[in-house]
Amino acid sequence: MSDELPQSDIVAVTVEHRIAWVSFNRPDKRNAMSPALNRRMMEVLDELEFSAEVGVVVLTGAGSAWTAGMDLKDYFREAEARGLAGVRMAQRESYGWWRRLRWYQKPTIAMVNGWCFGGGYGPLFGCDLAFAAEEAKFGLSEINWGILPGGGATKVAVELMSLRDAMYHAMTGEPIDGKKAAEWKLVNEAVPLEKLRDRVAEVAHILLKKNPVALKATKDAIRRVCEMTYDNAEDYLVRAQEAANSYDNEGRKEGIRQFIDDKSFKPGLGSYDLSRQKAP
Ligand code: COA
Secondary structure, X not given: XXXXXXXXXXXXXXXXXXXXXXXXXXXXXXXXXXXXXXXXXXXXHHHHHOOOOOOEEXXXXXXXXXXXXXXXXXXXXXXXXXXXXXXXXXXXXXXXHHHHHHOOOOOEEEEEOOEEEHHHHHHHHHOOEEEEXXXXXXXXXXXXHOOOOOOOHHHHHHHHOOHHHHHXXXXXXXXXXXXXXXXXXXXXXXXXXXXXXHHHXXXXXXXXXXXXXXXHHXXXXXXXXXXXXXXXXXXXXXXXXXXXXXXXXXXXXXXXHHHHOOOOOOOOOOOOOHHHOXXX
């Protein structure tokens, strides 16, 4: 698969030990998201989503940026020059792959190595987990060039941050570093850049040991229940587990067996051994 996605591509992919490292790959343009990049990213996500070689997808950036947000020339100015149809098409292409990420089959991790601005908050939120370099810089820079944070960026800010922090962040356009981004909950954790890849690989390996059907059900459940009453959530979760059973009816039974009968692991402390599970 990585053979079909050469490194010269606007989106670069390498697959190692079942981790797909997907990079925004326009370093000379600080990985700004152009319509061409957005289209390519959707194709790459398509190729990886059900590949047996891939268990976790990491989204990172080549060079000094994660992504400098939407491409002000190709995405804004040139799309606008094509009229409403051009604008709407560019929006569909970008929002489309971010939505795809939010509901992706496999676990996803944003590895924010550098600049992350504006529209970059869409894929940042789309990824299930996010780790940043302490040196990275995050900003809702839209106000600095005269627009509101669109493309979902405002929604991402209020979903992840406190109202006061979101308001300050969006109104001042001041960038914050990775440490502050972790404090403000835009990312799970910030570590020095030199340790970022190892930390992300470590987390990816934790996820690779989990039951993949349960992981997909869990990540969807976290996003869905955010918008539900307690009673609706309770009902959804019963049904979501029962639906998951239709894809994997053995996993939890094997987990119980390894704990209760074999005493080979403790669920409070780690995962059951997936390799001993019968194929569904
Ligand atoms: N859209 C289009 N082009 C962009 C871009 C963007 N969002 N971000 C960077 N670029 C281009 C620059 O125009 C420049 O192109 P050039 O070499 O043809 O002149 C190139 O990328 C390098 O950018 P530069 O500004 O010189 O890099 P830097 O490392 O000094 O600064 C940033 C990096 C990210 C701080 C700066 O590029 C920036 O502020 N970008 C815009 C961020 C933004 O507001 N994004 C929100 C969009 S919703």
